[in-house]
Amino acid sequence: MSIILKIWIAYLLDLILGDPYWFPHPVRFIGKYITFIENKIYSLKNKKVWGGVLAFIVILSTVVLSYYIGRISEFLEIFFLYTTLATKSLGAEGIKVYKILKSGDLQKAQKELSYLVSRDTGEMDEVQVVRSTMETIAENSVDGIIAPMFYAFLGSFILIDGVSMALPLAMGYKAVNTLDSMVGYKNDKYIDFGMVSAKVDDFFNFIPARLSGLIIIPIATFLLGMGIKKPLKIFFRDRKNHSSPNSGHPEAVFAGAIGVQFGGKTKYFGKYFEKPTIGDKLKEFQCEDIKKCYKIMFMTSFVGIVLFTAFIKLV
Helix, strand or coil: CCHHHHHHHHHHHHHHHCCCCCCCCHHHHHHHHHHHHHHHHCCCCCHHHHHHHHHHHHHHHHHHHHHHHHHHCHHHHHHHHHHCCCHHHHHHHHHHHHHHHHHCCHHHHHHHHHCCCCCCCCCCCHHHHHHHHHHHHHHHHHHHHHHHHHHHHHHCCCEECCEECHHHHHHHHHHHHHHHHHHCCCCCCCCCCCHHHHHHHHHHHHHHHHHHHHHHHHHHHHHCCCCCHHHHHHHHHHCCCCCCCCCHHHHHHHHHHHCCCEEEEEEECCEEEEEEEECCCCCCCCCHHHHHHHHHHHHHHHHHHHHHHHHHHHC
16 A cells, blocks of 8 residues: 555544544653653753753654554554544634634633643633634644644655655654643743754744645635635735744734734733734634634645645656
8 A cells, every 4th residue: 555545544534533532642642751751851950951852762762663663564554644633633622612602601611722722711801712722723733734744745755674754754743743842831941941842843843834824725725715815915924923933824824814813912821921913903803713714724634635645746
């Protein structure tokens, strides 16, 4: 079976199954592995160095283990490729917040959103909950969909002893992303220890973020009938209006397509920050905008896999 077909099967499995809560997802094990090593070395001096050691060990061991999993069977290779994608689960989490807001339970919506974002949600009004939900869907359209897909297809070019590196590169990316989500914060605890993890995540998201913002998401919005001119205009104007060198790219296109403005006053770890704005405020945030984000995200996943497949076939 060709590796491209395996990636497509993995993609379809993700659309059908998502990530059930009872399922022992590999990312959870990566997270426990990170915590285990962190507990052993965090107290050591020179936290930047030991934080780099943590990143190196976690990423390398994930890539090597994934390589040997790929050698065992095609079934396991497809299964683990499926776990690198998060299209259905990302959409489901966004729709869950949407349904709770529609029911009128703001407090429950705040609680549900807290599972998805690192910002403080307890004092948010409905507009802030909608904005935060949309921002996380936009940002994670790269982290949870385009980037692992990109590295799976990139790995399909590489064979080591007859084994495709599609799974090792995709799983390696998930290790990178998990490290960033756990220790890549600029707070007192992780500003030094998580520096390498954050920089590595920035590096590995550099190309996927720009592909998504410049090509994949604009095509998705066009196919959904939202037009392509406004998203691209906001992309070129506002893509750098973010503390992350990558997150602003997809957020700019989503904001431009829907006609809203991301950024502004946001609370993290008890402190308020004024985030740069992304997009033009053509309208106020509405609950239905979450569904628009949901549609763009799903179409983005489809456009992404089609374009990557076409590129592979052409070269």
